[in-house]
Amino acid sequence: MTRLTGYMIIMALVTYAIRAIPMLFFRKKIESPFIQSFLYYVPYAVLGAMTFPAIFTSGNALIPSCIGCIAAIILAYREKSLLTVALAASFFVFVSSLFF
């Protein structure tokens, strides 16, 4: 077994275990109102934390990324579909990167 194979096996196992354990062991609904509320807010917290500030550097240069971000916020606010928002954001980054 090469070293590379060892790395690959460890990566796959650790990553899978983290994902699978909660899904497999928390089969019953959790009753605690606090934990229920906590889990209700988790998706929004995760996505909020992942989007900011990463979005400002996602397009390499700062200004085009900000323009793309503003476009995405406006379109998302108007409840456009995921794909529309994503494509429009990258379109704005591309166009504005021609100028800045």
Added chain:
Amino acid sequence: MMASSQGIPLWAAGLISLTNLTSAGQFAALGIIASAGSMIEMALTQFVINLRYFLMSLSLSQKADEKMNLPQRAVVSFGITDEIFAVASSRYNGVGFQYMTALMILPILGWTAGTLLGGITSSILPSRVSDALGIMIYGMFLAIIIPPSKKSRPILWVCMIAAFLSCLLQWFSFIGQGFVIILCTLVAASLGAWLFPVKKEKAHD
């Protein structure tokens, strides 16, 4: 693309993408492989970076269809990634097995194919185009969190606290990116749960 510049064979890069499905984890792994880090270092790094999946999985486990059996849950958990979680959690009703597997297949294929393709073409795309594509995932995230934030003040607060804290923590570069996400999630979601507890029916709907 990064793998090929570090001298990792294409088949291995493809296999890593297929078995791990985690962008941040894969990037970190490349660094460790390149510097010939220890196996323990690898395991720990993957653990910390991917710990956020623990929270995602826990959150999804509450939405999962109760009819889903153990093997089905085992399959579904393989697909818990930032993107798939984002889409699945935006569904308010029970997340069933068929729904999840259908949701998983394309991204998994796309991800692996993307790695292989990236390795082959390496940098055929003009950098302006690949830079512009980088924002897509965040655009998607915004499209998921903003509409519910309009309707629910608590959700808006949770998003803003998480985003603000995440920006703030960037100054402390010794905290790894994986930890930042976990920390922000724990703080923002706990504050949300503490200040605006969700009524029982609502948490399940």
